[in-house]
Amino acid sequence: MDPCPLPDLMIEPIIRAALLEDLGRAGDITSDAIIPQDYRTHMVITARQHGVVAGLDCARLAFRLMDPAIQFRPAARDGAKVGPGDIIAHVEGPGRGVLTGERTALNLLCRLSGIASATAGLVEAVSGHKAQIVCTRKTTPGLRALEKYAVRAGGGSNHRFGLDDAVLVKDNHIAIAGSVREAVARVRRHAGHMVKIEVEVDTLTQLEELLALGVDAVLLDNMSPETLKTAVGMVGGRMITEASGRVTRESAPAIAAAGVDLISVGWLTHSAPILDLGLDTH
Structure with missing residues (x-):
């Protein structure tokens, strides 16, 4: 199924609050210490089990809010069935921003994809x-x-x-x-x-x-x-x-x-x- 996407205006306050919760009072002190400021990376989000994807826009916004220079390129769409090893999205850009936004992006993407997968099973x-x-x-x-x-x-x-x-x-x-x-x-x-x-x-x-x-x-x-x-x-x-x-x-x-x-x-x-x-x- 190809659901009608929610507008960014509705999603962004939720993503922003989740990022702020994770950043706390000092930001990502681990990534800031280890990763050079000019370091760029190319990473992929992959499935580790069979299911249905949902929440790609949440992941996209999480990375964009961390650093507008991060490029998020979906390789699947919400509602698509995936299996172990399937690439769902490419994430490229400043390494600090990518790793700092990683957990918020995955928390929402995994949660929403789990709901979509369970629903698909009942359907x-x-x-x-x-x-x-x-x-x-x-x-x-x-x-x-x-x-x-x-x-x-x-x-x-x-x-x-x-x-x-x-x-x-x-x-x-x-x-x-x-x-x-x-x-x-x-x-x-x-x-x-x-x-x-x-x-x-x-x-x-x-x-x-x-x-x-x-x-x-x-x-x-x-x-x-x-x-x-x-x-x-x-x-x-x-x-x-x-x-x-x-x-x-x-x-x-x-x-x-x-x-x-x-x-x-x-x-x-x-x-x-x-x-x-x-x-x-x-």
Whole structure:
């Protein structure tokens, strides 16, 4: 998949903050001591395992912010599949700047590529079914835009980005309101006509109550594939159906086979393993 890149304006503050965190109060005292100021280097970022790339613009900006003289030339693109030994990018320029920016560039590139790779694995697992893999708000604070971008690079889609772009009525909201009906009524009095409403249900009884209210989507939480199939039949296409709860690559095919439209997966952004990438001399 070739995702639409995020503008530098959105990414740069994140990269700048990460670099400043690493530079601390005195800069890179190791590289400054060892590497002559006029020393130039040519290095490559390579994959050390199979996966999907995401975050090349983050790496590019990390090196550029360290030294505008550094040239970053991608040899792959976000969304591309790579394997051990594949060159992902060439990095050329002042050696001090390259080594100083290395860790920030790789931290973000490995993290985002890991999310993209995990997403691609789930997308592959449900191929042949209509279900889309979507992420959640369980993201690293400050990195949500990047992590949700990485999900798209892996072939997935995004759930809501924050609390303000869609309504999601969950079990605690229902408990406080007293019922599904009352929770939805309160939302409709408060939210604008452009805001979509999704409601989480745990049982088919709650779903039956919800069907009479005509909302946009239902989140079917922690239901077995058999119960999901019954729920999808009850909905009959009248709203979007989303399954969630302890989804793995092994369980995803059965969930998708139940006929749901979406499968939301929190661990894609909160605990996907990194993709192992390295920066080496060329």
